[in-house]
Amino acid sequence: MAGNVSTPGATVVSRALAVLYAFDNGHRRLGVAEVARRTGLPAPTVHRLLRELAAGEALTRGDDGRYVIGRRLWDVGRLAPEQTELQQVASPFLSDIHAATRATVHLAVRDGMEVLYLDRLSGRASVPVVSRPGSRLPLHATGVGKVLLAHAPEQLRDAYLAADLRTPTVHTITQPGRLRRQLAAVRREGHATTEDEMTLGACSIAVPIVRTAPGAAGGSEVVAALGIVVPTLKRERTRLLTALHVAAQGIARSLP
Structure with a gap:
């Protein structure tokens, strides 16, 4: 993108997007300076x-002079029809899981090669x-991410496993062969788990939300993942998994 937006013919919109x-x-x-380096645009531009983006609340300028994404931009992104619809349907089910488990509950989708937390x-x-609404984390290091990667198209999965994978902790599984076997088990068993792979002291368990197409010939697709993060999975794994499956099925039935 940098090569295009730095040319004289590039529009203001294309540069702002860059x-x-x-x-x-x-x-x-x-x-x-960091934005200029990452975009290839002149520093004055x-x-x-x-x-201008900060004045429009798309970005926020900190006391250190650096910028972060503004709340207004996040609010606009949440208007994407598919994500808004999914969040609205899933919201009461997430609340039910949270009330029953008192654990951190996640709703996430795959966005390219990352997991996006809705x-x-x-x-x-x-x-x-470390997750928060709107954040993106590695697919291979999170419970919801493993679910989404396991059910991603085979070509994408192969490309992901061939890449240089991040290692957030010493426990993160990055060996392609081991990951491939783990993802096969996720598809076979219907859930994924992690132990200290994204952050030390955090374990997760996650299940897919599967939407079935109407009609006799309709197939099914994994549209999202639902997960719980707890200190350990040793004591209440079965109870947590049951709560997730019940909620995921309820969400799937409620999707149009």
């Missing part, structure tokens, strides 16, 4: 665009959780 797209899960706070209800237990 500035916004410079922010990602690994680059949440950026200064003028970046400085002007950042100020909603999160925080649990009472002191568990380190």
Whole structure:
């Protein structure tokens, strides 16, 4: 993108989008020089665009002079029809799981090669959780991510496993062969688990939300994943898994 937006013929809109797209899960706070480097745009142009985007509340400028994505932009993103509909349908089920388990509950979808968190209800237990609504994390290091990767198209899954995978902790599974076997087990058993793979002291268990197409010839597709994060899965694994399956089935039945 940098090569296109830095040319004289690039539009103001394309340059503004390039500035916004410079922010990602690994680059949440950026200064003028960092955005200029990531977009290929001149620093004066970046400085002007950042100020205008901040004035429109698409970005927020911190006391250190660096910028972060603004709440207004997140609110606009939440208007995407599929995500809004899914969140609205899933919301009462997430609340039911949260009330029954007092654990952190996640609703997530796959966005390209990452897991995108649509909603999160925080649990009472002191568990380190790095996700938040709108954040993106590695598919292979999270429970909901493993579910979504296991049910992704085979070509995408192969490309993902061939990439240089991040290792958030020493327990993160990155070996392609081991991951492939684990993903096969996720499809076979209907759920995924992690232990200290995204953050130390946090375990997760997740299940797919499967929408079945109407009609005798209709197939099914995994549209999202539902997960719980707890300090350990040793004591209440069965109870947590049952709660997730019941909620996932309820969400699936409620989807239009």
